[in-house]
Amino acid sequence: MGAIADFLGGPDVVIAIVKVVVAFAALLVATLLTIWFERKVIADMQARIGPNRWGPFGVLQTVADGIKLFFKEDVRPRYADRWTYGLAPVMAAVPSFLAFAVIPFGDHVTVGGERVDFIVSDLNIGVLFFLAAGSIGVYGVVLAGWASGSKYPLLGGIRSSAQLISYEIALGLSLVPIVLVTNSLSTVDIVAAQAGSVGNVDLFDGTFLQGVSELFEVIPNWYIWSQWPAFLLFMIAGIAETNRAPFDLPEAETELIAGFHTEYSGIRFALFFLGEYIHVVVISAMAVTLFFGGWNGPIVDEFLPWIWPVGWFLVKTIAFVYLFIWLRATLPRLRYDRLMWLGWKRLIPASLLWIMVTAVVNVNPEGVDEQTLRSIRLAVFGALFLLVLFVVAKGDPRLKQVVTPERPRSRRAQKQGVKSGSS
Amino acid sequence: MSLDVIVFGAMFVMTLGAGLAMLFARNAVHVALLLVLSQIGLAVAFLLQGAFFVAAIQIIIYAGAIMVLFLFVIMLLGVDRREVLDEPLRGQRPLALGLGVLLTAQVLYIAWRGVDLAFAGTGEAAIQEVNSDPGNVLGIARVLFGRYLLPFEVTSVLLIVAVVGVMVLTRRMYPAAPNVDTDIPGTEAEEVAV
Numbered sequence A: 001m002g003a004i005a006d007f008l009g010g011p012d013v014v015i016a017i018v019k020v021v022v023a024f025a026a027l028l029v030a031t032l033l034t035i036w037f038e039r040k041v042i043a044d045m046q047a048r049i050g051p052n053r054w055g056p057f058g059v060l061q062t063v064a065d066g067i068k069l070f071f072k073e074d075v076r077p078r079y080a081d082r083w084t085y086g087l088a089p090v091m092a093a094v095p096s097f098l099a100f101a102v103i104p105f106g107d108h109v110t111v112g113g114e115r116v117d118f119i120v121s122d123l124n125i126g127v128l129f130f131l132a133a134g135s136i137g138v139y140g141v142v143l144a145g146w147a148s149g150s151k152y153p154l155l156g157g158i159r160s161s162a163q164l165i166s167y168e169i170a171l172g173l174s175l176v177p178i179v180l181v182t183n184s185l186s187t188v189d190i191v192a193a194q195a196g197s198v199g200n201v202d203l204f205d206g207t208f209l210q211g212v213s214e215l216f217e218v219i220p221n222w223y224i225w226s227q228w229p230a231f232l233l234f235m236i237a238g239i240a241e242t243n244r245a246p247f248d249l250p251e252a253e254t255e256l257i258a259g260f261h262t263e264y265s266g267i268r269f270a271l272f273f274l275g276e277y278i279h280v281v282v283i284s285a286m287a288v289t290l291f292f293g294g295w296n297g298p299i300v301d302e303f304l305p306w307i308w309p310v311g312w313f314l315v316k317t318i319a320f321v322y323l324f325i326w327l328r329a330t331l332p333r334l335r336y337d338r339l340m341w342l343g344w345k346r347l348i349p350a351s352l353l354w355i356m357v358t359a360v361v362n363v364n365p366e367g368v369d370e371q372t373l374r375s376i377r378l379a380v381f382g383a384l385f386l387l388v389l390f391v392v393a394k395g396d397p398r399l400k401q402v403v404t405p406e407r408p409r410s411r412r413a414q415k416q417g418v419k420s421g422s423s
Numbered sequence B: 001m002s003l004d005v006i007v008f009g010a011m012f013v014m015t016l017g018a019g020l021a022m023l024f025a026r027n028a029v030h031v032a033l034l035l036v037l038s039q040i041g042l043a044v045a046f047l048l049q050g051a052f053f054v055a056a057i058q059i060i061i062y063a064g065a066i067m068v069l070f071l072f073v074i075m076l077l078g079v080d081r082r083e084v085l086d087e088p089l090r091g092q093r094p095l096a097l098g099l100g101v102l103l104t105a106q107v108l109y110i111a112w113r114g115v116d117l118a119f120a121g122t123g124e125a126a127i128q129e130v131n132s133d134p135g136n137v138l139g140i141a142r143v144l145f146g147r148y149l150l151p152f153e154v155t156s157v158l159l160i161v162a163v164v165g166v167m168v169l170t171r172r173m174y175p176a177a178p179n180v181d182t183d184i185p186g187t188e189a190e191e192v193a194v
Helices: A002-008 A011-045 A061-070 A083-103 A128-145 A152-182 A187-193 A210-216 A228-241 A266-291 A307-330 A336-362 A370-394 A411-422 B003-024 B028-048 B052-077 B092-119 B122-131 B135-147 B149-168
Strands: A108-111 A114-117
Touching: A002 A152, A002 B052, A011 A061, A011 A108, A011 A114, A011 A307, A083 A128, A083 A228, A083 A411, A128 A266, A128 B028, A128 B052, A152 A187, A152 A266, A152 A336, A152 A411, A152 B052, A187 A266, A228 A266, A228 A307, A228 B028, A266 A307, A266 A336, A266 B003, A336 A370, B003 B028, B028 B052, B052 B135, B135 B149
Parallel strands: none
Antiparallel strands: A108 A114
16 A cells, blocks of 8 residues: 555545545436436426336436446437537536535545545635636537537527526626635635634623523524625526526527537437536535535534534535425526526626625724724615615516517507507 | 656647647637637646636636637637638738747747746746745735736726727617517517517
8 A cells, every 4th residue: 555655656646536536436426316316306396206116216217327328329410520529528527527626525534644634625716716617617518519510509509608608707706705705715714714603692692682692602604694695696696507497598498409419319418417417516515615614514423523524515415406406396497588687687786786795894904993984884885775776666678578679570560550669 | 757747748738739739720619629728728837836826717717708708709600611811911921920930039038038037036936935925816916906006907997998899889770679569458578479
């Protein structure tokens, strides 16, 4: 063992390799379970049974599907671009794996005197790495759409490049407040900042409401309490990034057959879905890391103390995966122009607004007394509040009527004569 | 041979190979993809210098956003067939040749003097120093929002002006289209197929 470790470049390298292999395997297993979970949950919501043949509760169904896809004939359309067609599924799957590298999925464990942190790589720019992996992931869908040499995939690809670029901005901006509060881009620091309980709320001290203060000792110190607008923005943009319902326009089966993966079959098709489900798991894990305290949990027992944080992390992540599935079973798909409207006119301004609020509240310049600071904060809040009121009161014309660009008038309208011009 | 050297070699081959292949590729989409590859290679080069922040920004902005927009335009306009090799400007090629030689000379000079110019002759140690104490996120922030604040702000104004200019120039001035759907009684706006 020692000789192998030395050959590879010391224990650090061995630990890194083991971590990568374990994370890779865990994500593959997570994909199998997530697909099964999704089919079961949606079946349940639609009063069906779902997969129930292979293994207990049909849990091996995905394995069977995977084997089938693996041995299927690999079909490539005649007008497909050879290299790009092969590259696209890989580009869809790999970045999702990469993004998991910066997610801390547990505390640490000491093996043979070496400290092993439960994170593949604690980069000091972890949050940016997550965004970078997401931005590379766009290529999978875009290239698949173009390379298939077919109309529907091309439409899906173009849609997705517009959608993913738009929502990537909102996703990035929704992470900024967290970075501002934590004062660090590292995911490990973000989790560490959420340890413990809310605590030290001395508002009710000395009164008969003393018990309320003690109640705050139990509530965990998660960012969700102070940063819930950022969380909402993150979740909406995150779901859009995974291309899932209600943002699954790139593969809208009612309009585009199957969108960007219409021409794909066999193992290449499987790779797209591997990428998508890992992306779901990674976005869920990221939501847990950023807003729900990561691996922090109420109970850490003496028995195997390292396994409890991993357990808490898994429980929270599975809850978010359930949310993804629930949304898919519930919500209809957005129309394309509404999608763009939501992304550019609502999510991005809202996240910019929230960054401003967070920055102002957290700023603490030296030499300025608390009184002035409070006045400034109040003034800014007041201005923002007025702004929000203005936007809400003005409303959006799209909510009231359809704004149609130039197009031939319908026959019905022509029969009605000039009346239609009066709006 | 240390790991750094191996990674540097791979990065070198990848970046330069992609750059060269880009010049000879026929298909516009392939050219764009090779450009992405060489940009990722550059990100690796930044990583080797310990500049994690710059590497991440390189991937997010260039490989992730700008090149996707390039592809979007290429796909949307369908210019993936064949390139037009005419010269819209006369004397373009000799001029390009001359400027190319000038640029190459500059690059070679920088590569020769390189680190000495930037860090007054301290080389590797200077890089370590820059990346260490405040970290390069803080370091970049201090330089960008301190010493170079004015150029930074002027650049952002320039970009805004460009965006607004494009919007003004490309906006079609047609009279407000009569809204046929909302005036017909009993027709729900949402049900109209476009």
